[in-house]
Amino acid sequence: MHWITIIFIGIAANLDNLGIGLAYGIKRTKIPISSNLTIAVMSMIVTYIAVKAGGIILEYISAHLASLLGSLLLCAIGVWTLLSKRFSKTEFLKNPEQFDEDKNHIISFRESIPLGCILCINCLASGIAIGANGISAIWTVISIGFFSIVCVGIGSHFGALMSKTFIGKYSTAISGWLIIIIGIFEIFA
Template sequence: MSLIPVLMFAIAVSFDGFGVGFAYGLRRLHIPPASLLIICVSSAFSVFISMLVGSTAVQLFSPLVGSVIGSVLLIGVGLFLVWQSLRKVDILSLPDSREEQITKKGLSYFSGMLREPHRADFDKSGVITGREAIVLGIALAMDAFAAGFGAAMLGFAPLTTAIGVGVIKMILITAGFQLGKRYARDISGERAAVFAGLALVFLGVVHLFI
């Protein structure tokens, strides 16, 4: 398979990392290199495991059925990312009490953390430590797990794709963090996540009809 679809997939499932980095940059939270590595490895490992499962599952179906299932999964995850991005509010502009209300309304612990990444800083130290990085890594891996399963059914190589996700996520978190520090209150990073979802939808549609 060409590296271009793999690269598009890696960027799409890693774009939530850009949003997290952007939010941390706004709040001047620090992510040490070791913690950044933990976050990215967690996401890459999640994708790798889900793709191994997907590669096994695809053997139960004909190539055509497996391709359709994989495409539908990618399209579904992509549409979910678009919907999730469009319904986000500017949490950073709300008081803490209001933030807590939003977090408790229908959001799981981990998905709430993606909406308010600063909550991963449990001890309020301003630094994301190892334990906090693991929890954040799990949160960032949730969408990647489902997408990885679908990608495997489309023939994506598990190891190559997982490595790509880890590397791209590291780049995007770092880029988001730097932009967040430089452009406080710029919400473009929040809305740009819509394009990540659309990229997954595009990949799913392409593999569905080609």
């Protein structure tokens, strides 16, 4: 089993969650466990669907070719994450309170749904690539969910402290590079 890939994809897909958690922590906006779980479950569902879709590719082409294509897709996603403002959450990091519609400094269950939709974008493309590589859907989903909860929780709890760290400032770039490294690792695995 590709344990290293499963763990690193869980981390890479959720570094933006850490950044969002940090932004809320700085603003002293709380993300209750129910909202954090909602975000994690949304990421898990999207990942599962994407991994299964990627697995369907295996039915039509050889496992070696699908693995190669999946690995190259991971590299492309990493490059796109580094270059594209679409995957950059800077607008949300600068103005995180836009999801706190009632301005009570608590992200409610209802407010966590659109936030979860934004944060699970990374899981979609990565999930397809992971599925094309034939990597376990269940363990990938568990990794995504676990690291989503951890990253949002740590970020919101330690926001003021961690926002000034290397990870807080460069979460999107770190995520992009991790995905590229995973793709390269999977090409030679």
